[in-house]
Structures are given as C-alpha cells and as structure tokens.
Amino acid sequence: xxxxxxxxxxxxxxxxxxxxxxxxxxxxxxxxxxxxxxxxxxxxxxxxxxxxxxxxxxxxxxxxxxxxxxxxxxxxxxxxxxxxxxxxxxxxxxxxxxxxxxxxxxxxxxxx
Amino acid sequence: xxxxxxxxxxxxxxxxxxxxxxxxxxxxxxxxxxxxxxxxxxxxxxxxxxxxxxxxxxxxxxxxxxxxxxxxxxxxxxxxxxxxxxxxxxxxxxxxxxxxxxxxxxxxxxxxxxxxxxxxxxxxxxxxxxxxxxxxxxxxxxxxxxxxxxxxxxxxxxxxxxxxxxxxxxxxxxxxxxxxxxxxxxxxxxxxxxxxxxxxxxxxxxxxxxxxxxxxxxxxxxxxxxxxxxxxxxxxxxxxxxxxxxxxxxxxxxxxxxxxxxxxxxxxxxxxxxxxxxxxxxxxxxxxxxxxxxxxxxxxxxxxxxxxxxxxxxxxxxxxxxxxxxxxxxxxxxxxxxxxxxxxxxxxxxxxxxxxxxxxxxxxxxxxxxxxxxxx
Numbered sequence: 001x002x003x004x005x006x007x008x009x010x011x012x013x014x015x016x017x018x019x020x021x022x023x024x025x026x027x028x029x030x031x032x033x034x035x036x037x038x039x040x041x042x043x044x045x046x047x048x049x050x051x052x053x054x055x056x057x058x059x060x061x062x063x064x065x066x067x068x069x070x071x072x073x074x075x076x077x078x079x080x081x082x083x084x085x086x087x088x089x090x091x092x093x094x095x096x097x098x099x100x101x102x103x104x105x106x107x108x109x110x111x112x
Numbered sequence: 113x114x115x116x117x118x119x120x121x122x123x124x125x126x127x128x129x130x131x132x133x134x135x136x137x138x139x140x141x142x143x144x145x146x147x148x149x150x151x152x153x154x155x156x157x158x159x160x161x162x163x164x165x166x167x168x169x170x171x172x173x174x175x176x177x178x179x180x181x182x183x184x185x186x187x188x189x190x191x192x193x194x195x196x197x198x199x200x201x202x203x204x205x206x207x208x209x210x211x212x213x214x215x216x217x218x219x220x221x222x223x224x225x226x227x228x229x230x231x232x233x234x235x236x237x238x239x240x241x242x243x244x245x246x247x248x249x250x251x252x253x254x255x256x257x258x259x260x261x262x263x264x265x266x267x268x269x270x271x272x273x274x275x276x277x278x279x280x281x282x283x284x285x286x287x288x289x290x291x292x293x294x295x296x297x298x299x300x301x302x303x304x305x306x307x308x309x310x311x312x313x314x315x316x317x318x319x320x321x322x323x324x325x326x327x328x329x330x331x332x333x334x335x336x337x338x339x340x341x342x343x344x345x346x347x348x349x350x351x352x353x354x355x356x357x358x359x360x361x362x363x364x365x366x367x368x369x370x371x372x373x374x375x376x377x378x379x380x381x382x383x384x385x386x387x388x389x390x391x392x393x394x395x396x397x398x399x400x401x402x403x404x405x406x407x408x409x410x411x412x413x414x415x416x417x418x419x420x421x422x423x424x425x426x427x428x429x430x431x432x433x434x435x436x437x438x439x440x441x442x443x444x445x446x447x448x449x450x451x452x453x454x455x456x457x458x459x460x461x462x463x464x465x466x467x468x469x470x471x472x473x474x475x476x477x478x479x480x481x482x483x484x485x486x487x488x
Contacts, residue, residue, distance in 0.1 A: 007238070007258055009132070011297040079326055097319055098328055102351070104312030106342025109285040110229045110410070 044087030113151055113215060115447035115483075120145045121246055132294075133239050135287045143235065144481040145243055149452065149468050150488045156254045159213070162220045162388050163456040163463035166211055169386060170225060173378050174200065174369050185394065186374045187407060187434035189344055195353055196365045204364035205268045207261070207295075207335075208233070208464075212476075213388075213454045216445035222379070222388050223442070223453065224405070228363050228371035229339050231287065232455060232482060233257065234294040236467030240484035251486040255465035257457055258298065264460030265302030272360055273332040276305050278325060281337040283310045292337045299335070311338050316348055321356045323348075333360045340368040341408050373437050374407040392439040401441040406431040412477030417441065425474045444474060451476070452483070 079088050128136050136143035210230035212223045237257030244253050281292040296306050315324040323331040376392035404416040413429025444451045452470040471480040
C-alpha cells in the first residue's frame with residue numbers, strides 16, 4: 001500500500017491554486033463588460049461572477065482559432081468560450097461551420 | 113474499523129489549498145480531519161478482496177445484460193446500443209470506478225457502483241495521503257490511486273488513437289474541474305499529450321461530422337467527467353453515433369450499464385450467494401424494509417428509506433422518471449451519530465484504495481464529509 005515517498009503533481013497545483021486568490025476591485029459581481037472576438041460580430045455583454053482571477057482566465061480567455069485543412073493550419077481569428085456565439089462568429093465563414101454548446105445542459109456538477 | 117477523534121492541523125486550510133484542493137469547505141465543511149478512521153491490515157485486505165470480486169461480478173453482469181437484451185430496464189435509448197456493444201467487444205479504454213460499500217461487523221455490502229463519473233478521486237488519492245504525512249508518517253493507507261492512475265494511462269496510450277487526449281467537464285464547478293485536472297495530471301505523467309476543453313465548448317463540425325476543440329482540431333480521444341445519460345439527453349447526443357472519427361470516450365459507452373442502479377437487481381439475480389450483494393428488485397415485492405432508489409440519480413437525491421413499511425428518511429430531487437429499484441435496507445454502521453460509506457476504487461481493473469465519506473443521515477448526500485483514514 002505504501003506510496004512512493006515523493007508524489008509529483010505537474011499540472012494541478014499551480015493551475016487550481018490560482019482559483020483561490022482574492023478578488024480585485026474591478027471584479028465585483030455587478031460589473032459588466034462588452035466583448036467580441038471577431039470584428040464582424042456584434043458586442044455581447046458578459047457579467048462577472050465570483051471565483052477569483054485565475055479561474056476567470058479559463059472562462060474568458062480569447063484563444064487563437066483556426067482550422068486544419070489537409071494537414072495545414074488555417075488561422076481564422078480568435079474565439080472565447082465564455083461569450084455568446086454571435087459575438088464570436090459574425091460573418092466569419094470558418095467559425096460558422098462549427099456549432100458549439102450542444103453538450104453541457106445536464107446539470108451544475110457531476111458530484112457522485 | 114474505528115473512528116478516532118483528533119485535532120485538525122493548525123493550518124489545515126492552507127495545507128490542503130497548497131495541494132490545489134479548493135472545495136474543502138462550501139456552506140458546510142466537506143474535508144473533515146477532526147476525525148479519522150483506523151483500519152487493521154486484515155480489514156483492508158478484506159475490502160481489497162471484495163472490491164476485486166465485485167469488479168469481476170460486474171463484468172459478468174454487463175455481458176448478461178447484452179446477451180439478454182435487457183437495456184429496457186436501464187432506460188437506455190435504442191440508438192446508442194450498437195455503440196455500447198461495440199465499446200464492450202472492442203474493449204475501449206476504461207480507467208476507473210468507485211464502489212460504495214457499507215462495512216459493519218466484518219460484513220461488506222455493495223450499496224452502488226459509480227462506474228462512469230465517480231468523484232472524490234483527488235481527495236482519496238492525494239489530499240488524505242498528504243494529511244497522513246503530516247499526521248503520522250510511520251502509518252500506511254489503503255491508497256495506491258495516484259500510482260495506478262499514472263501507470264494505467266501509460267498502458268492505455270497504446271489503445272488510444274495516436275492523437276491528443278482531451279479532458280472535459282462542466283464549467284464553473286471547481287470540484288469537477290479539480291477531479292478532471294487531477295486525472296489529466298496523471299495522464300500527462302503517463303506520457304500522454306493532453307488538452308482541457310469544457311464540455312459546452314466542444315464543437316460539432318457540420319460539414320465533416322466530427323467533434324472539434326476550441327481550435328477546431330479533431331477530438332479523437334476524450335476523457336469526460338460528464339455522465340453518459342446527460343450526454344444522450346443533450347442536443348449533441350445523437351452526433352456521438354454519427355461521428356466520423358469514432359472518437360474514443362473514456363469512460364466508454366458500456367459503463368452506462370454499470371453506472372445505472374438497474375444493475376443492482378441483476379447482480380442479485382445472478383449472484384444471490386455472494387456475501388457482498390444485497391437483495392434488490394425492480395418492485396418492492398414482499399420487502400417491508402428497503403431503500404427505493406431512482407435508477408439514475410446523483411448526490412443522494414430522490415431516495416426513500418423504508419423500515420417496517422414506514423418511511424424513515426426521504427430526499428427530494430428531480431430524478432426518477434426513468435424508474436426505480438428497491439434494495440433491501442442494510443443497517444449502516446454508526447459511529448457517534450455518523451454513518452460512514454467506503455468508496456473503494458478500481459483503477460485499471462484492480463483495487464486501488466479508498467476514501468470515506470460520512471453523513472449524519474442514512475442517505476449520503478452533497479453535505480457529506482470526506483474523512484481520512486489510516487492503517488494501524
């Protein structure tokens with residue numbers, strides 16, 4: 001049953017400990033920000049919620065976005081998982097060919 | 113098995129937070145080191161043996177369900193059955209499960225099997241181990257969860273597509289994210305290339321009929337901390353069978369059978385002489401003391417405990433439309449007003465350790481506490 005004396009966590013400690021930092025002043029619960037990820041898209045309001053700076057980075061991060069075509073990467077812009085699809089896609093053809101949000105309506109937490 | 117009251121570490125909150133364990137307290141305490149459970153080695157060996165045997169019996173029960181086409185008992189939609197059977201016959205990668213056991217006076221009884229999306233993995237594998245290092249390094253623990261996860265991911269690498277292994281869970285739940293990221297941590301240490309994507313960010317590429325990540329890269333292997341029954345109810349559920357990549361989902365589709373409480377009457381029907389299995393049926397029949405459980409439910413919701421034809425405990429919730437099972441009431445062990453349930457882990461087909469959750473009610477729910485253990 002004995003474990004090795006040294007347990008290494010390569011990912012989780014740093015990533016999750018950032019979720020417990022205290023909120024900055026601009027992170028109050030009622031503030032609004034309007035953002036979009038494509039210049040052809042309308043802005044979308046996002047409401048801040050509690051949870052701390054590190055956690056928010058996961059939700060509101062804008063990530064490079066593109067498609068693989070015959071093994072080559074074609075850049076299509078940026079995408080944020082946290083904002084409405086309309087504010088991400090606009091008239092961008094490459095982004096529009098993918099639908100998101102079809103999973104995840106099941107509940108708040110798995111907790112079993 | 114004894115429950116021993118002890119002093120929590122002075123700095124226990126910061127000690128567990130340094131490990132990345134952020135949900136130790138919600139509106140009620142969850143991590144509770146004001147007590148621990150002490151086991152003898154023979155007791156642990158007995159639990160280990162029971163876990164291994166139950167796992168074998170469960171595999172036999174899955175084959176029985178398939179051979180006799182019993183899917184209707186499980187509320188499983190017809191369109192997914194071919195994938196369930198394919199994932200079974202092709203032995204698609206599966207990594208873990210958690211038996212919930214009652215242990216009293218040397219008797220072990222299976223209450224249910226969390227075979228698809230078991231949680232409390234991080235608490236059991238890491239947090240309680242580091243508690244023991246601070247509490248008494250000379251003692252041991254029934255816990256090889258971390259090593260077995262790394263080792264089994266390394267083994268599974270050859271059975272996955274030669275591509276990134278994605279990890280997914282719901283957004284905005286630190287508990288699920290912690291469990292998922294811990295699993296990903298172990299996979300990385302097992303030599304796999306990984307990426308995290310929240311479940312509602314998964315994309316469906318209409319023209320190509322494949323699942324893609326946020327960069328539109330194909331998802332070919334994915335570990336999900338999100339139950340199969342929810343996936344099938346979601347808008348993308350039908351895409352799973354249309355998926356041109358035939359993505360490998362971990363846990364695989366056949367785990368839908370074992371994670372469903374409808375398996376409990378089948379286990380009883382197949383193995384009535386097994387000392388670990390309680391009588392269970394699809395109707396209350398002649399039983400006057402039983403626990404009525406929805407075949408699909410979570411966090412102790414919609415459960416009714418009946419003793420001598422009187423309801424002694426009942427929880428509310430939104431489950432039950434798929435049906436119920438009736439399991440003979442087993443008198444849970446009680447330690448000073450606390451009812452402990454042992455979560456015994458199977459990782460890579462082998463018993464791997466345990467975590468104990470205790471509750472002040474007969475029904476273990478989302479206000480239960482995780483209490484560490486040691487072997488004395």
